[in-house]
Amino acid sequence: MKLVIFGANGPTGRLATEQALAEGHSVTAVTRRPDAFPLSGAALRVAGADIMDAEAVDHAVAGHDAVISTVGVPYTKEPVTVYSEGTANVVQAMQSHGIRRLVCVSSIGVNYEDAPGEAFIFRKLIVPVLLRMGRPLYDDAARMEEIVRAGDLDWTIIRPAGLFDGTTTTDYVVSTTRHPGWFTSRKDLADALVREGVDNRNVGATVEVITTQGVPSYFQVFVKEALHIGGNKK
Template sequence: MRLTVFGATGRVGHTLVHEALGQGHEVTAYVRDPKRLGLKHGRLFVKKGSLEDGSTVAEALRGAEVVVSAIGARDATHAVTVVTQATRAIVTAMKSEGLQRLVTVGAAGLLPHPAGGLTGEHGLPPFLRHAFEDHRGALQVLQESELDWVVVCPPVMPSGVKTGKYRTAVEALPTGGRQVYAEDVADFTLKAALGTEHHRVRVGIVGD
């Protein structure tokens, strides 16, 4: 399969690109700085550009069958709209190229709360507020689109190793879990992108 990956130099995106290549897929990585990617492969195509350049984003999508976005703000200690703007740019380009399947990495705060609304609207620590608002804006962009989207929603996500031991739930965070390795999030995100099980839903994921 041919994938275009945004956020390929981040923890989840970089691992996902490596895994996809190892499984025999073709990957176009859209990056600002190709040097930060640190990968070379015969099936890897690197496209340099910014998300503000709609025509270049569209070029990176040509020939792709599925799109993955693992974009996140590097500094979310103040108000940011990085994820929202990136999602809007990707959705616009996908529509122009006639693509439908988009899998993104969000956050557990985007999952429904039993009391109503989103989990991030209930007792979220102040230092996570800006990141949540950014991801919530991105979710709204997806929900208003006609794309076949999936948002993978992890809680605390430390770097570690790929264990393959994690649990998922549709529109909920599995009980009893408070974190999941970034490498396992990449593993599930790739499976969601390549599979057909989930459509226009949020999927919570925690380590087992």
């Protein structure tokens, strides 16, 4: 299968690219910094393009079977538009070239609901801080979701929880309803992105991907995400 992956030089994008190549797919990895992309291979093409550049996106999308977007930004107080404007460019390019399958990363923070069994301190202290600090990001991700749903494509929106670096793919949960857990391994997210895109799972649905094994503590996530230690890019 011919896949194009936007945000390919981010942590999740690299993992998704690596997995797709290992499974025998052809991949175009789209990144603003092609010289810094660490992967190589006969089935890999690295394309230098900005998702905010409609013409560059159109060139990158042409000739593929499916599009995966792992584009993400750190928490910020400034307005965010990369999700909505960038994805609008992707949707337009896909429509122009007759490409149907789109899988993109959003966030569980877009439409937060308490999950059964969540700890009191997490629900009442940590979650409100993370949601407040990430509001510009979540607001734009919500706009992106609206664009995707209106685009007349075979789409799947994936909402991960708090991202962390796992070492292996686990038996993660994919759910169309709020599932207990506030953590998602990037390895699991990358696996879900490839599975959804290649196997055409959950077409026309918004799903959560939740890791339940080997997750970090609430405190570790709070320090990393709320205090900007270690970054927050997908």
